[in-house]
Structure formats: structure tokens, C-alpha cells
Amino acid sequence: MISANLIVFISLFYVALLFGVAWYGDRQAKQGGGAWLRSPITYTLSLSVYCTGWTFYGAVGSAVRNGLEFATIYLGPTLVFIGWWWFIRKVVRIGRNHRITSIADMLSSRFGKSNTVAVVATIAAVIAATPYIALQLQSVTLSFEAIVGGSERLDTTVAFWAATGMAAFTILFGTRSLDENERHYGVVAAIAAEAVIKLIALIAVGLFAIYGISGGLQDVVDNAARALPSLQEISPPRWVTLLFLAGAAIICLPRQFHVTVVENSSERHVATASWLFPCYLFLTSIFVLPIAIAGTSTMPAGSNPDLFVLTLPLSNDNDALAIFAFIGGFSSATSMVIVSTIALSTMVSNHIVAPLSMWFLSQQGTGRSGDVLRVLLNTRRISIGLILTLGFVYFRFTGGSDALASIGLIAFCGVAQFLPSLVAGVTWQGATRSGALAGLIGGFLVWCYTLLLPSFEGTLIMSADAVAHGPFGIEMLKPQGLFGAQDIDPLVHATVWSIGLNTVLLILVSLATRQSILERLQSALFVNAFRSEPAYAMGLVQRSAASEDLFILAQRILGAGTAKTMFDSAAREQGKLTGLPDATPNFISRLEQELAGSVGAASAHAMVNQTSGGGTISLDALMEIADEAARLMATTKALELKSQEAERTAAQLRAANQRLRLLDSQKDEFLSQVSHELRTPMASIRSFAEILESTPELDDASRGRFAGIIQSESVRLTRLLNDILDLKFLEDDAQRIPSHAIDAERSVDKALEVTEGTLADSPARIVQGRRCGQAQVYANSDRLAQVFINLLSNAIQHNASDTPVITVETRKDTNTYFVEISDNGSGVSATDRDRIFEKMVRGEKSRGVGLGLPISRQIVRSFGGDIELIDRDGPGATFRVTLPLHTPDEAP
């Protein structure tokens, strides 16, 4: 039996050693030395604050009870760290860019520097961490009792003194100053030292279990399945849930966020930690197994597996190893408590006390040089005491009856509630403050209801009966079986419901709400952390203030020395040799960032705004700078539009060009046609004239006939020339045709009369269909008749049928007069359809004057109507003339 005094003495000695290391580290850092303090190894070792007393003792217990499941607690962080490129790297970058001081600050800063978010996150973190801190007190107490053969009296005394000692250490080294970015070199040095000690202690006990108790490595492996049957199987739902919770915890636990992000001094350290930290976890876990196996094989039934690490050496009379193991466990517990309380007290003072003290100070008038720095440091000290007290009270209440592991998992599930907002915050620009708040609060309440309250086993708020059968006996609301879920592991149940609701609320509320402008700026800076330069975005918030006021503010928060250094360097940058720097928007934002490193983003923002009278962000500037991705997209889109426009223009040009070419070729064709039309009658005329001249012996009949041909071909020539002139005249000034209100039906009658007169010896026949009888239009009756004659003679001439039949129909509606002239010929081929109204173009196979249709169309158009070729069932072509009806009051 080891005496209690010896243990107390060794513990005190060990604590003194830690104080020494911390003091030395602080001094080295202050003197600018101590490269080892900023080395990746120290960084990685400080991450091992993840392995608490729960790991040191509880992992063996967990392995005995649930087999391989204990490994998930270390596999989750392993997966997150080997995937550092995905997530941790970004969070670390954001943390440095924005001088993030805690996970609550991170969320608050991302969601528009909202103090509400910070307060909610702080409260949640404190509630989730309290059982966890209690767990450490319990592990110290249990181990102390185990090693000295404890009595009931010692129970709370040990826990009390342990808590007091840790509070003293934390206050001494954790609150020496409001450090730039909350870096505590002394504390980190002590934590790193403890990390080494606890790992060596665990390995030592593991090796003792293998070689001192079991018969070597082979024996351990051979015995594994028999000693720990649970090692052979896994429970998939719990396995996946634990993997998820552990992965979330490694970044969401306030103390992990603190060592990973806040204390980080270089992104490269994360690269080293990406394999070295998993390595640490691997070593920790693998030595748990032989201890568990040796424990179950050799220890008497009923001994607490949570304490095998201690009781194995004890029962084998290896006191030195037992004491070393005790120190290892003590290290695990103290390092966790120290970092947790630093992280939590930072959150409490920055997000709860600072806004309150600001309010008090503003009530007393800003002129008073109230020392905010001292207030904050004191509140930090008080919060450390309060948090440890809370943990101690929790430990007293729950009586330490729970298995260690289950308490730790409650905390894991609690802090996992930060995960949806954190992940969405750095990957989804659309996530809004309201969404984050809804998700956080919803998830956190579900966690309280389904996991935290039932863990009190009826001693707090909910009775044991309510836990077992639902409040007021409503089975549907049973905390560990919501909506009738049965036989489901309480942890899996709580995780699914709380994280599920959290995520759903975050997404839905974000989609339904809008971001403030500051939120938009922050979301863009967070999500595009690798692309946007925060320094560039600083000048975006347009504020003005008196430099003197800013200096007073800076002195209060940063202390006189730091503030003076900062203002002097800013003044030099602005080219000023003496005096204060100008309060440019850029400088104000820089100051705000400096302050954020001490009091958190939300408080710093509020403080600076109080001095500078609020700020505005020009939306244009925001759009221009913050969202580089969006800007790129906009540029691309603009380019696309431009090229589309260019393409359209080019297409128009091409079309115009084609049209010009067509017109050109039509002009050629027109000339060629005119030439053809003129030369053909001319050829007859010349030929017959020469015949008449050179053939005096020609008989009279022939002579008469030839002269007749000459005459008729001359008439044809004249008519042709007239047509050409007509067309030219119409095209030049269509409006000049003298017009009157006339009855168009009479023009149709006239045209029919003229045309029928020429049909005497032709088989063609004209059929009159329905006629409307009378139609008042504003036109020239002779010209209109000319159009109808033209259409009729066209229909007859170009009719290949043996018995050409032309049908004429007229009708009118309220505004328009229609004349349709159709024939039973072969119709108009598709290729000709578009061209027949062009000058001088004839159908491919038809003959005759090519100017009739263009002239007719020109005439009708000058009267406000049109001629078109319309589609009709059956053979033949149908031309439709439309003319607007004339009403007398309509001025011509």
C-alpha cells in the first residue's frame, strides 16, 4: 500500500515541475527565443490534450465493455487530420486572418459578428464542458482512491484540491495578459510536457501488461479473443455514430479548437500534425488492448476495468509503475482541465462579460479611462474559478457513479452541435445568422432533452419516471425514444435527432432568411478564405472617428504599451513622423482586428462602432471585392454575353452580306432578264424585217403576216419598256399615285371584263365565286384594275392545264377587303415562292413578262395593302390581295 502522503507529495512535486516548465516557456517566448515552443512537434503534442483522463483510464474500461469500439474515439480525429487539406487547413487560415479567439468567436464572426450567436455558443459550450470537467475530477479522485485504498472521506477532498490547484495554474499562466491571438506559450509548453508523460506512462503499463503479466506479445494475441470476446464484433450504428462524434469533437470541442486554431502559429504545423497526431493516437490506442486483455484475464471478477491501468501494476506489486501511471492519469486530467477552462473563460469574458462591461462603461460616460483590460482579465480569472466550481458541483451531484466513457460521449454529442454551423460557415456562403442560431439552439435543446437530462437519472429537472416513460407518461416524448423509437442506443438516438434537426433548421432557415451586409462580407471572406485578402477587404467598412478616441479605446483593451506601438507603426506607414495616425477606414478596420484578437470579433466590432459611430459598407464595393468567385463568374458571363453579341452581329452581317449578294445576283438576273425580254421580240422584228427587205418576191399574204408580226412584237417591246419605267416610278415614289375613296369591287369587275375579252379563242375560263358586292377603299381605280388584270392574265398564261379555270372570290371583314384569284395550274414551286414578287423573276418553267407581280405588289402596297401567295389545299396557286377598308372619317 502506498501512503497518501507520498502520493500527495509526488503530485505536488509534479505540479511544481509543470509550473516551472510553464514559467520557463513564457519567459523564453517573451525574450523572443524558444523556437521549440513554435515547432510542429510542440503543436502536435499540445493537440493531445484530446486524450484526457477519460482516455487514460476509460479507454481500457471501454475496451473491456464494448470491445473495439473504444478505437473510434481516436479513429475519428485520425480521419479528420489526414483530411486536413479539406477542412482544418481552412479553419486555421480563417482563424489567423480574422484573429479568432474561440469557437464561439469563429461562429459569431462568420455570422455577421453577431453577439447573439457568440452568447448561445458560449452557453452551449459551458453546459457541454461541465460534465467533462467533472469527469476529470472524478478520474483524479478514483485513481487517488485506488492507489491509496481510499475512504469515503477523501472523496470530495481530493477533487476539491485538484480543482483548486488547476484553477491556480490556469489563472497564473492562462490570464497573464490578453495575448495577441490568445497564445499562451507557457501553457502550451506544460501541455506538451504532459503529453509526453501520459503517453510514456500508458506505454509503460502496456509493456508491463504484455511482458510482466501475460507471456509476451504472442500470448496476448492468442488470448485476445478468449479474454475479450467483444473484440470480435462491432455494432454498426454505434460505430458510425462514435466515429462521427469523435471527428466532430476534434475540432468542435472548445479546448481542441483552442489548441488547433487559436494557438496555431503556422499552417505548416498542421501538415506535420496530419500524420504525427494520428500516430500519437495510434500508439495510445494500441497499448490499451494488452492492458485490457491482461486485466480481464488476471484481475478478480468485479474489479473496475476503468482502473486497470492502475490496479494491474498495484496487484503485481509494481508500486513505482503504479505511481508513474497515476502521474500519467493526473497529467491527462490536468492538461484537459487547464486548456478547457482557458478556452471557456475566454468565451465567457469576451462574449458575455465584455459586452456587459462595455454597457456599464458607456453608462458612466466614455470620458472615464475605465481600464477594460483589467476588467477583462479579472472576469477571465473569475470565470475560470466559476467553471471549475461548476464542474466540481456536477461531480458532487452525479456522485461519480457513471462509467467514465458515457460522460465523455455526452459532451461530444453536445459540442458536435457546433459542427453544422461551422462546416456551413466555411463552405456555404448562403448560411445565415438566423439559420445558424436556429440550428444551434434546436440541436442543443434536443441534446439536453435526449441525452443530458436523462444522464442525471432523475435528479435534475426530469424525474426518473419521466425519463423511462416520457413526460406526463407520453410515450411519444420519451427522451430516449422520441416518436416511438424503440431499442435504439440512447447515444445514437440523441445524435441522429439533434444533429439532424440542427442541420435541417440551419439549411431551411438560411434559405428563408436574408443576410445583413456585414454577414455577406464575412461569409465571402470565410468561404473564400484562400482567395480573398482580408487586408484588402478591410477598407470596405466606411467609418470615421477621431484618432484620439481610437487611441483611448486601444489603450483600454490592449494596454498602453501595445497600443502605442501599434499606433506609432501605423502613423509611420502613413508617412507621419509624429502624432497619431489618420483614422482611415483601413486603419479603423485594422484596429478592430487587433482588438478582436483580445475580446472577440463581436465585442471589438461593437466597441469600434461605438467610437466611430457605426459604419456602412457600400454594396458595390462588397460585390466588387468580397466575392471573388462571383466576380469571376460575372466577368465570364459578361464575356460570354459579349461574344454572343459579337456572334449575333456577325450573323447579322453575314445575313446582310448574303442579302446583298442575293440582291447583286438578282440585279444581274434582272439585267439579263431585261436583256432577254428585249432581245427576243427584237430578234423577231429584225429577222422578219430583213426577210421583207431581202425577199421582194414574197407573196402578199406572207408579207402581210410578217409585217403583222413585226408590229405586234414592237407593241410587246413598248409594253415591256413601259413596265420597266412603271416599276422604277413606283419604287421611287409610291405615294404619288393619285387616290380616292373608290369601290374596289368595280375595279375587279373592270379587270374581269377586260380579261374575258381576250379569252375569245382560248379554252380558259373565269369563274366568279362569292363576291362581297361593295368595298370602299382608298386607292386609284385604274391602277387597282391593272393589278387584277395582271393577276388574271398571269393565272391564264402560266396555267399548264388543258382547260384553265380561274376562280375569283372577294370578301371583307370589319377592316379588310380580300380578293382571291386562284387557278388550277401546277402551282408555284417552293423555291419560287419567295422570289416571284422580285423584279423580273419568273417561275422556272414559265414564260412571259416577269415584271407583272412586282409591279402589282408595289401598287397594292402603296394603297396600304398587300399581295401574297397563300397556301391552299388542292392544285394551283392562289394569290390574295388585301386592302384596308376606307371609312369616310379617316383622313387620307
Next chain:
Amino acid sequence: MTVRVMIVEDEPYIVESLEFLLSRDGFRVTSQSDGDQAMRDILNDPPDVLVLDAMLPGRSGFDILREVRNTPAVQSLPILMLTAKGQQSAAEDAKKSGVSLFMTKPFSNAELVDAVRRLAS
């Protein structure tokens, strides 16, 4: 042996004047106004000389010209082409397609008869 001349032309007055002129000069003259029909007549009973209008309903004068030149049986048939279109390009096209002689309307009677006479010999 009378020389047979075939006129392919759709303007009736021109056909009339050509028939008058050529028969007066001792040629046996037939005429056809449709391109398709003309091509069939040429293959059935090839004339000694062909007087061909360039623009015809159905097959154009140029089509007939090319087809004649591509048909071994009538390949060497002398062809006088008439056209009312005044462009130079038409004359060149005709020459390329293998026309024997080319005249533009309106033509001189003497020149025309002389041309047919030369083609016949």
C-alpha cells in the same frame, strides 16, 4: 441529199422566221419547242445540224448541249446556239460545253444562214 436542220426554240415567231429562212436555202427543217421532247427527237433521229435556243422550258439549251456531247452516238453533231441573254459569260459557258457556233439575238439572217451552211458541210 438534203441537209436536215432541227430548230429547238420556244418563241414561235423566231421559229417561223428560221423555218422560212432555212427552207428557202434548201434545208429540211424540223422544229421543237420543248427541251425534253427535243432531246428524245435528237436521239431517235439525229439531224445534221442543230439550232438551239439557250433558254427553254423543260431542259435548257445548255443541258441539251451537254447531253449531246456526252452521248457517243450524237457526239459530233454540229450545234449553233442562240441566246437572248447578252452576257459574255453565256458565250464562254457555251464554248466550254462544246458548242460549234454561238450567236446572240437579234441575229442577222445572212449570218445565221451562212453559219448553218458552214456547219452542214
Next chain:
Amino acid sequence: MNPPGHPLKDRAATGPVSKEAKVPGVKGHRDPSKLRDAALILPIAGILLLMPPILSLFETDDPDAGGPPVAIYVFGVWALLICCSFWLSRRLYRDSDDR
């Protein structure tokens, strides 16, 4: 670390490792984008290998099995992941150095 400017030696040194790493697309470490892709794929591969469908293949209920296969598998994959991460982070590290 391989000294730069020794391509043959580098290839000889990294060739077998890249095979072991089971990271598709990583042939030479000169292409930083491939390395980054590998860094993104590694945790996904880890998650798949350490989750039930694959994990359950190694469960047994034989009490005399000796070393439980599922435990050996989990720790084996774990060690492998650490090796890959070591190999990758070293090169990504040097990459960012170049920039």
C-alpha cells in the same frame, strides 16, 4: 526528403510508395494538383475502409480465433493511413514552400 533535381532517384524512391498508398492518379509528385487531389481522397478512402460494410467482413464469432481479425484489420488500415498521410503532407508541405 529527396533532393530536387534528381528525377530518376526520386521516381525510384516514390514509385513503390505510391503503389502502397492506393491513391489513384499519383504517379509523380511534380504535379501539385494531383497531390492535392490525393490529399482529398485519402480521408474518404479511410472512411470507406473503416465503416461497417467493409469492416463487417472481418467479424468472426470463433472464440479460439486468437488475434481477432477485425482488430488487426482496423489497426492495419490505421497504420497505412498514417503512412500515406506522412508521405503526402511532406510533399504538400514542400509544394507550398515552392510557392
